[in-house]
Amino acid sequence: MIEARGIRKSFGGQSVLRDVSLTLARGEVVAIIGPSGSGKSTFLRCLNHLETIDSGHIAIEGEVLATTDAQGRCSYVSDAQVRHIGRKMGMVFQSFNLFPHLTVLGNIIEAPMVVKGMKREAIVPRAEELLRKVGLIDKRDSYPGRLSGGQKQRVAIARALAMEPDILLFDEPTSALDPELTGEVLRTMRQLAQEHMTMLVVTHEMGFAREVAHRVAFMDQGELIESGPAAEFFAQPRHARTRAFLQSML
Numbered sequence: 001m002i003e004a005r006g007i008r009k010s011f012g013g014q015s016v017l018r019d020v021s022l023t024l025a026r027g028e029v030v031a032i033i034g035p036s037g038s039g040k041s042t043f044l045r046c047l048n049h050l051e052t053i054d055s056g057h058i059a060i061e062g063e064v065l066a067t068t069d070a071q072g073r074c075s076y077v078s079d080a081q082v083r084h085i086g087r088k089m090g091m092v093f094q095s096f097n098l099f100p101h102l103t104v105l106g107n108i109i110e111a112p113m114v115v116k117g118m119k120r121e122a123i124v125p126r127a128e129e130l131l132r133k134v135g136l137i138d139k140r141d142s143y144p145g146r147l148s149g150g151q152k153q154r155v156a157i158a159r160a161l162a163m164e165p166d167i168l169l170f171d172e173p174t175s176a177l178d179p180e181l182t183g184e185v186l187r188t189m190r191q192l193a194q195e196h197m198t199m200l201v202v203t204h205e206m207g208f209a210r211e212v213a214h215r216v217a218f219m220d221q222g223e224l225i226e227s228g229p230a231a232e233f234f235a236q237p238r239h240a241r242t243r244a245f246l247q248s249m250l
């Protein structure tokens, strides 16, 4: 579903991604963990074309987004193709990014109407079904300002699902939440994993990585140091840097 090879990215001379490679199979849940500033979010944003890569190769469901030739020149596919590939992925951000002037329902139906040109009557039943799924149908007509952080994030997940993506990318979805609110968001994500949604999750939640992710990848200083099946990764991390990081999280 995702193939990223040799991704490099710098910001103003600072190398943020150094030859990062990762693949994701259909239905797989992969957690990316690592210290602050290690490049996790940037990597996710490159996959979703919120950032451009300097070099490397990205293909989503077998369709190439960007590739690099033998001379090291990186090129992207056409804008139309970039948009087509982008629609395969939904993204959930740390800071929810809900539209404050729209109701919960309005937030969910906006993109299907504007981007996909769907009729309101066609999308509202699906939006309501998604709100039931995330346990927020009673908030249908509320504005985001009246919701808790956990509720906002569950609306954001429903909003991403409304576009019927094949892959969900999560960028630290619980980092902005009070500890007592993370559980409800993680439960929703766990449910999606059980339904075989393909998910790539940047997270500081070691419990989630251990219990829900099939595979865990560790990044440090722009490098993907190691990845492996979750149980093995936590029981026998291969690299000293991974061990030191996991120690620091205890």
Ligand SMILES: Nc1ncnc2c1ncn2[C@@H]1O[C@H](COP(=O)(O)OP(=O)(O)OP(=O)(O)O)[C@@H](O)[C@H]1O
Binding pocket: 011, 016, 034, 035, 036, 037, 038, 039, 040, 041, 042, 043, 172
């Ligand atoms: N748009 C940008 N312009 C300049 N530097 C950036 C930009 N985005 C990220 N960076 C830098 O790139 C590095 C990696 O940042 P990134 O947010 O990817 O790390 P992270 O591992 O996700 O960290 P955190 O866990 O704190 O979110 C940091 O040094 C950051 O300051």
